[in-house]
Amino acid sequence: xxxxxxxxxxxxxxxxxxxxxxxxxxxxxxxxxxxxxxxxxxxxxxxxxxxxxxxxxxxxxxxxxxxxxxxxxxxxxxxxxxxxxxxxxxxxxxxx
Amino acid sequence: xxxxxxxxxxxxxxxxxxxxxxxxxxxxxxxxxxxxxxxxxxxxxxxxxxxxxxxxxxxxxxxxxxxxxxxxxxxxxxxxxxxxxxxxxxxxxxxxxxxxxxxxxxxxxxxxxxxxxxxxxxxxxxxxxxxxxxxxxxxxxxxxxxxxxxxxxxxxxxxxxxxxxxxxxxxxxxxxxxxxxxxxxxxxxxxxxxxxxxxxxxxxxxxxxxxxxxxxxxxxxxxxxxxxxxxxxxxxxxxxxxxxxxxxxxxxxxxxxxxxxxxxxxxxxxxxxxxxxxxxxxxxxxxxxxxxxxxxxxxxxxxxxxxxxxxxxxxxxxxxxxxxxxxxxxxxxxxxxxxxxxxxxxxxxxxxxx
Numbered sequence: 001x002x003x004x005x006x007x008x009x010x011x012x013x014x015x016x017x018x019x020x021x022x023x024x025x026x027x028x029x030x031x032x033x034x035x036x037x038x039x040x041x042x043x044x045x046x047x048x049x050x051x052x053x054x055x056x057x058x059x060x061x062x063x064x065x066x067x068x069x070x071x072x073x074x075x076x077x078x079x080x081x082x083x084x085x086x087x088x089x090x091x092x093x094x095x096x
Numbered sequence: 097x098x099x100x101x102x103x104x105x106x107x108x109x110x111x112x113x114x115x116x117x118x119x120x121x122x123x124x125x126x127x128x129x130x131x132x133x134x135x136x137x138x139x140x141x142x143x144x145x146x147x148x149x150x151x152x153x154x155x156x157x158x159x160x161x162x163x164x165x166x167x168x169x170x171x172x173x174x175x176x177x178x179x180x181x182x183x184x185x186x187x188x189x190x191x192x193x194x195x196x197x198x199x200x201x202x203x204x205x206x207x208x209x210x211x212x213x214x215x216x217x218x219x220x221x222x223x224x225x226x227x228x229x230x231x232x233x234x235x236x237x238x239x240x241x242x243x244x245x246x247x248x249x250x251x252x253x254x255x256x257x258x259x260x261x262x263x264x265x266x267x268x269x270x271x272x273x274x275x276x277x278x279x280x281x282x283x284x285x286x287x288x289x290x291x292x293x294x295x296x297x298x299x300x301x302x303x304x305x306x307x308x309x310x311x312x313x314x315x316x317x318x319x320x321x322x323x324x325x326x327x328x329x330x331x332x333x334x335x336x337x338x339x340x341x342x343x344x345x346x347x348x349x350x351x352x353x354x355x356x357x358x359x360x361x362x363x364x365x366x367x368x369x370x371x372x373x374x375x376x377x378x379x380x381x382x383x384x385x386x387x388x389x390x391x392x393x394x395x396x397x398x399x400x401x402x403x404x405x406x407x408x409x410x411x412x413x414x415x416x417x418x419x420x421x422x423x424x425x426x427x428x429x430x431x432x433x434x435x436x437x438x439x440x441x442x443x444x445x446x447x448x449x450x
Contacts, residue, residue, distance in 0.1 A: 051225060054208055054225050054251065055207065055208050055225075057208070057251070058175060058207075058208030058209075058210070061159070061161055061175050061210075062159045062175045062176045063159075065159075065413060065414045065426070066392070066411075066412050066413035066414050066415055067308065067373060067388065067392075067394075067412040067413075067415055068353060068355075068391055068392070068412070070308050071304055071305055071308070072355065074304055074308070075304050075363050077251075078304070
């Protein structure tokens, strides 16, 4: 293998690694973020998504008894809320 | 001369070093003095009062999220049925008086009722997503209000004082999630009063394990705080100037309960438990704090300069919270809901004795 071929192969390997890393990061970050919005279907507005997250939190509270259960509901709600926030996903995109 | 100079320089450094060392010991001494107020595992003192409460019996199961009322009537938000459970004081004690509203999207119906407060002697306000549902004391619907709230807050907790309605919710400013206290000007608008940081959005500081509601009742106005610091902000009902009160409370730690991980991040179990998860101010001027010391237990203390006098050990399971009339817990048994209410007057009485 010539020196030029070796460098080209090295660059390609690095590029492939970076693409794979970017794809895996995108998967890790966007999957939980988009899940809630995706459940609501295409065209769901942020407010609709947020209202739905509120309702889910309310349902969580119905089954919650005590402090820690309610903390868990609040955490789930916050994660849901991030899932509704398309701006956050956009903000994260340049990082990939 | 050169020799003397080279010998004298190290002496100067040694002198400077001794001074710095002395300063270092002095500061270390200060740190050691602060250690007794550091992180501790709390054990309630022997002989502390256990929960002694008035019992209210409801002939049905209910998921009670919040309550408000006065010496004659109590209104509980039932998150399960999405209605208001109305309890009235009778000669024999508190008894179920009626159930108001129902689940639905129509006028006066409730979607996700979250909090309740008496706005005046005649109006019961219920926060429902971004709306306020207003009822009269008999539960008849008056109107639905959609006030313009700070940062579009939707999970609103309510408190009232002297016919002034206050709310609190979480707002995001950059990387900071802050609790916001606001006053309802009318049914259309509210004005922000003060913010208190809760945690960072990126998870660098703070924890979601904190006070569930940032606003609390106070006979002299409202109290506000997240429990991250041993402080509350008090605001008189007619005042625009909030005053912050802090106490030298020890910080508690507790083992990580199942379902939580230990470490940094706002979803993790914090190294330091919140200083309180609920609070209430009495007419005597005392502030009572509900302090967690383990995953499922807490102690009600009267906040003071001695670090807080412990009054009562309580369970955090099935806790509804502390409001103007006192602190309440709920229990289910054979399709019956039992509400345990520890009146604020009883806490005041306990605090006066100690």
